Amino acid sequence: MTVVQIVFYVFAVAAVIGAIMCITQRNPIASAFWLVSVMMSLAGVFVLLQAQFIGVMQVLVYAGAIMVLFLFVIMLLNLGGETSDRRGAPSWVLAVVISGAITVSMAELASYTPDRLAHELSGSTELGADVVLLEGQQLQEAIEARGVVGAIAEPLFGSYLIPFQITGLLLLTAVVGAVVLAKRRI
C-alpha cells in the first residue's frame, strides 16, 4: 500500500465518520460543523485524485460560502437546543433498508479498475486502459502543458461555453429569487 492510498483511506474514514455524525447530531449547528469536516476531507481526496483546483474550490465554495450561509440561517432562526427532530425507529429501519439497498447495488463499483473501465467501454477484453482511455491521457498532458487551472479553463470557455453562460443566468435567477423571497411576507 502506497502513501497515497494510506492518506486516501484516512480521508475516507474521516469523511464517513463526519457524515454519520452529521446525520445523527441533534443540534443543527453541530451537524453543520460535521458537514464542514466531511467537505474538508473530500477536498483532500480531490487533491489525491490530482484535481487540486477542484479541491480548492471545494474548500472555498462549499466549506466556505455555502456552509457559512447554512450556519448564518441556523443562528438567525435560533434553531437547536429544543426537542430532537429525529424520526422514530420505524423511519430509521426504513431509511437504513432503502439506503442499504442503494449502497449495496453500487457495491460492485469498489472493484473497478481503469482496465475494467476500458474493457466495458470498448466491449473487448483485449484493449487495455492505455489504448481506450485516451481522453484521460489527454487530460494528463493538458495538466502538464497548461497547469491544473488551465486544463479546466480551456474546455470551460471553449466547448462548454454555452452551459457556462446558462449557469450565470441560473445564478442571477437564484439571487433575484432569494431577494424576493426574503424581502416581504409571502
Next chain:
Amino acid sequence: MLLGPSLALSAVLFGIGVIGVLVRRNAIVIFMCVELMLNAVNLSFVALSQYHGVGGRVMVFFVMTVAAAEAAVGLAIMIAVFRHLESVDLKNINLLHG
C-alpha cells in the same frame, strides 16, 4: 489506482445522505444532507475524470454552482416558512396533508 475506492466512498456517502434525508425532520438539516449527496456525486465525477477526460471536472463546477443557487433559494424559502410558522420542522408544514 484510487478509482474503485473513490467510487465506493462516493456510494457510501450518498447512502448516508439518503438516510439523513429520510430520518430527520428539520428542513435545514435535510438541506445539508442533500448537499452531502451532491458532494458524493462530485467525488465520483472527479474520480472518473482521471480516465474519461476533463468533462467530469467541468461538470463538478456546474454542480457546485447549482448547489450554491439551491442553497440560496432554499434557505430564503426556509426563512419565509419560519416567519409563517415559527418553525422549520416538517411535521408543522402540513398544508397539503389530507
